[in-house]
Amino acid sequence: MDTTALHRFTADKPGHTLRECPHCALLQRVPDMKAGGAAICPRCGAVLRRQRTDPFRRPLAFAVTGLFMFAVAARMTFLVFDLSGRVNETTLESGPLELQAQGMWELAIVVFITTMFAPLAKLISLVWVLGCLQLRRAPRHLHAVFRWVELLSPWAMVEVFLLGVFVAYTKLIDLAHVEVGVAVYTLGALMLATAAADATLDHMAVWEALQRRGLTARPMNAADAPQLPVPGVRLLGCECCGLVTPAAPRCPRCGSRLHARKPDSLNRTVALLVAAMILYIPANLLPVMTIISFGSGSPSTILGGVVELADAGMWPLAILVFFASITVPVLKLIGLWLLVITTRNASSWRLRERTRIYRIVEGVGRWSMIDVFMISILTAIVRLGTLATIRPGPGVTSFCGVVIVTMFAAMIFDPRLMWDAAERRQEQRGPATMRTAQAAAR
Ligand SMILES: [Zn+2]
Ligand SMILES: [Zn+2]
Structure with missing residues (x-):
């Protein structure tokens, strides 16, 4: 382990968290920072944490807006195709349904998951976790729900889908008259709301709040989250929640499997x-x-x-x-x-x-x-x-x-x-x- 980086990181800062860099495995102490500050791994340049001004209520507000936009987008007209009086109107789910009708169910499933299920499930999970954290008595399962937010994120592809809509539109206007429905605009708003929720969310802050309030996979004590490397104890960094903890089959905070x-x-x-x-x-x-x-x-x-x-x-x-x-x-x-x-x-x-x-x-x-x-x-x-x-x-x-x-x-x-x-x-x-x-x- 590289101890020089450890000291350089925390020379005069008392509050800190032990982190293993997810990209180069360097164990280091991330100091408590001012809002807007970022901790960058000195060895590989990975961002270990970005501290946000209001890490709970702002992303919650954006996620609620996103959910509302999704509800509108799912009910409204998506695109209208008009070729010499013959009109075809589509909604958000028309794509996967038609692919399935054509026998391409694998493709239908992928499009459904990436454009509807993952974005919606991610927003619902986020609203649930951040909303419940505002309560005095929050439910115990929040760690499992927040794990879903981390798992679903790479598969929610609304922004890519919107670019696909744009390319499809430019191809269609050559063929016929095409009207852009309300659903496309609300999907644009949904994309912006989701991006804003992601940009204001401090994942570490949420995990730390869950830990502070005892809403973890199993009850945790000080030894589960050491602030310094312990001599003779093998530490592992959790790939999901970032906790550095003594080697065990599962992470005590988020419940994910731990491996070196x-x-x-x-x-x-x-x-x-x-x-x-x-x-x-x-x-x-x-x-x-x-x-x-x-x-x-x-x-x-x-x-x-x-x-x-x-x-x-x-x-x-x-x-x-x-x-x-x-x-x-x-x-x-x-x-x-x-x-x-x-x-x-x-x-x-x-x-x-x-x-x-x-x-x-x-x-x-x-x-x-x-x-x-x-x-x-x-x-x-x-x-x-x-x-x-x-x-x-x-x-x-x-x-x-x-x-x-x-x-x-x-x-x-x-x-x-x-x-x-x-x-x-x-x-x-x-x-x-x-x-x-x-x-x-x-
Ligand atoms: Zn690194
Ligand atoms: Zn974990």
Whole structure:
């Protein structure tokens, strides 16, 4: 363990929490900060905590607004398609329902979870936890509900869906008259409210409040949350709530399974990467949708869709879709392979930059869902028989598979292994080189 960082972190601050950096495993003390302050890991640059002005009531207000917007969006008209007097009106759930009717139930489930279930469940859980924390006697199960907020967050993709709506809209106005319904605007407001709730929420503050009020997975004592490394006691950092606690099967605060590193991380990441590479082939070769107009159908692939947008003169959108659908999946695959191979080789090459690559890969993956959402919207709205119909093609299921599988691969890869492997190699070479390497990493 790097003790110099410990001292530098807390030289003259009495209040602090012990944290293990989730990206480089450095154990350090995070001081109590003023509102607006952020604690950054000195070794890899990960944000360990952002202190907020009002960490409970502000995110609660935004989450309640988001819930209200969701209720409106779910009941109102989404898009109206009008082709020479033949009108088709859709709502938010039309996309998944139509995909299911076309036999693409896997895709229907993914679209339903990412655009409806996860955003709604996340907001309800957040309102429940923050609302109950305002009560004098809060229910005991709050830790389990807040764990759901952490689990659901990566799968709530309203902002990506809205971009999909925008791309679908620009494709539709070529075909017919399209009216944007109230649901699209309220979905925009829902996205802003959710982003504001996320930006004002201090996850650590919520976990600490739950701990203070005894609303934890099991009753906790001082030994469960030490403020300093205890000699002879093996400490583990919880990946869900961030508590650093003596080794045990489960975290006493949130109830998640505890492990020093994500189990079998490298092998599972490799298996998922291979699966994603296999799926990548049909995703790009097979048509993702077929546009039937006046009886004749023209299948289109992912790349074909980008070319169509460019031909229509919509360059910014063509570049955006090219980036999200073609560049991002390839860069994710290359990035994750690079991380896996350098970890396997115990390389100490640019550890800080490699950790940054991991953060980018983890954050950017969801944006590739634009094409999937666009196809789900087009399938639901263009249903006028031989006059004009859009059917999803087999390529879209593979493409969605690539996105989901690489998202799982990024979640399963444990970036701390890169630092462990490099440290082990340095230890074998000798303590002098280890100190130089640590100084260089900083
Ligand atoms: Zn770090
Ligand atoms: Zn925990």
